[in-house]
Amino acid sequence: MTVGFRSPQGVRIARDGSTARHRPWRRRSRTMTADAVRSAIPPPDRQAYRTGTAAIMVRLLRESYAEVAPRAEEATRFFYAMLFAIAPATRELFAANMEVQRSRFWRALVHIVQNFDRPDELVPFLHQLGRDHRKFGVLDAHYDAMGTALVTSLKQYAGAAWTPQVEKAWSDAYGLIAKTMQEAAEAEPGPAWWTARVVDHHRLTWDLAVVRVTPDRPVPYRAGQYVGVEVPQRPRLWRYLSPANAPRPDGSIEFHVRAVPGGSVSRSIVGHTQVGDTWRIGAPMGLMTVDRGSDRDVVMVAGGTGTAPMRAILEELSGWGDNPEVTMFVGGRTRADLHDLDTLTALAATNPWLKVIPVVESYPRMVGMEYGTLADVVTRFGAWPDRDVLVCGSPVMIRATVSRMLVAGTALDRIIYDPFTLD
Ligand code: HEM
Known part of the structure; x- marks a missing residue:
């Protein structure tokens, strides 16, 4: 006999987290591939997208999400409480203190909603997330329980913006997200x-x-x-x-x-x-890289220990030979925060294609330093047209730098950053 209870949506939920009958996000075929996800979410520049059902779905997601966003923290707490109530076994997968996890899950959701009509970014992100989730011991039944918890929480906090169409949009969207993650996890031959x-x-x-x-x-x-x-x-x-x-x-x-x-x-x-x-x-994650096939030069903007991935890339570039010009801004509050500056300067001394510009926020003045935040200094040099821009640092630094660069005129699709590297 199945032990369970009714969720606020009237879904019967077993103690292992599996829902006995109604799983709206399972409406699509189990064999849907990432290519199918791509074609289900056409790129925004197509006429079909502007008028078609995919466009309506994305609009419904964004509009209803905007209603929930001001109470995001509350909604996330409600969401996890709901998940642990309907699938108690999932509680053991998480640490006792959920503070960081709550903000990560919500940030992932924001990232997914923002990129839902950009499958070329969304699909690799979900593949990596799905492969990475193997290390937590996540089962298919957990995805089902999470879908119930997510849709119920959004419904709870979206207020009047919640309609049957919105519910269907979220159910379908979650189905695509979960399926894309699960497929990548199943296809991965490497260890968890x-x-x-x-x-x-x-x-x-x-x-x-x-x-x-x-x-x-x-x-x-x-x-x-x-x-x-x-x-x-x-x-x-x-x-x-x-x-x-x-x-x-x-x-x-x-x-x-x-x-x-x-x-x-x-x-x-x-x-x-x-x-x-x-x-x-x-499993390794993230899309930050220098495209060897591109003839564009590169700007790197690194705050604090955000220099680490940049240093790895520079190390790889120094073994290539024919390199793009790289201008790297390395920032911190004081000189003491620029822990890797000596190594980077030494690298620049032997690699003429690399220029390193140290940036500090506080005085006293030192020769060869720029003063201000990274966002100030990078944009003071201009919009960097025709360059690929790599940004890494704290979420605050990434947000400030990316938004100031966009205002300065840098094209969004030239800026590469991973939103989940630091908490
Ligand atoms: C839409 C599906 C999901 C999304 C977008 C998502 C997103 C995320 C993100 C962004 C993280 C932080 C990244 C990390 O630590 O590697 C995370 C961690 C985690 N997720 Fe998920 N997740 C999903 C489904 C699930 C499911 C179904 C479970 C199982 C109940 C689950 C369990 C976990 C656990 C245990 C962690 C680690 C928590 C910690 O480090 O404290 N996730 N998830």
Whole structure:
């Protein structure tokens, strides 16, 4: 006998999280591929998109989401409470403290809604997320329960904006999102995670450490990507870190970690990591890279430990030979925050295609430094037309830099950043 209860939508939900009958997001065929997702969500410049059902769906998602957004935190709390009520087994997958996770899930949702009509960005993002979710032990039934929890929470907080059409749009959208993630997870032949041994840990300052690990087998990341990391001092609290080196023949990876206020994982890595610790590393994610086939030059904008993926890319570029010109802005509040400046300057000294511009926010003045925020300084140099722009740093820094560059005239599709690297 199925033990369960009725959700506010009238859906019968079993204790394992599976819904007994009504699963609106399952209306589409189980065999829908990413190509089918692409054609279901045509690009915005097509006439069919402007008038067709896909356009209406995207409009409904965005409009109803806008109603929920001002109460996003409340809605996310409600969502997780609902998920754990209808599928109690999922609670064990999450850490006791859900603060960071709540904001990550919501940011992912915003990112998905914003990019729903850009399948070329959305599909790779969902594929990576689906592959990465294998490390949490997520099952198909959990996706179903999450769909119920999500649609119910949005309904609760969208108020009068919630209509049967909006409900169908969200159900269909969640179906596509979950299916795209699940398909990528099923198709992935590699392991759900790698184990890696800490072979070096040294503190550069009281709040910054460099940690080198050697995985049991090479992690197949590209320079510029990031990986989820779980450390033994903080089980089940996965945090994203970017390797600061391009893949090496011995597979070793260097991470630069700053202890952030309230960041129990980063503080524990900086303060308590021991040589010999075993870390778990998740599937590589992120789209930041330099396109070798492009003839465009590159601008890099890196704040704090956001220099790590840029350094990995530069290391890879220095092995190429025929390189694009790279102008790299490296920023921090004070000179002491530019922990990697000496290495980057040394790299620039031997690679004429690289120019490094240090940026600090506070005085006293020092020769060769620019003053202001990264957003101020980068846009002071102009709009950087005809360049690809890579941005990495805190979410605040990314938001400020990207929006100021857009105002300055940089084209949105030339700016590359990963929204989930730092919390
Ligand atoms: C629409 C589907 C989903 C989206 C967009 C989504 C999004 C995310 C994001 C952005 C993260 C943070 C990234 C990370 O730590 O790797 C995350 C973490 C996580 N997700 Fe999901 N997720 C989805 C489905 C699910 C499902 C069905 C489950 C199972 C109940 C699940 C369980 C988890 C867990 C356990 C974590 C780690 C939490 C932590 O580190 O504290 N997710 N999810």
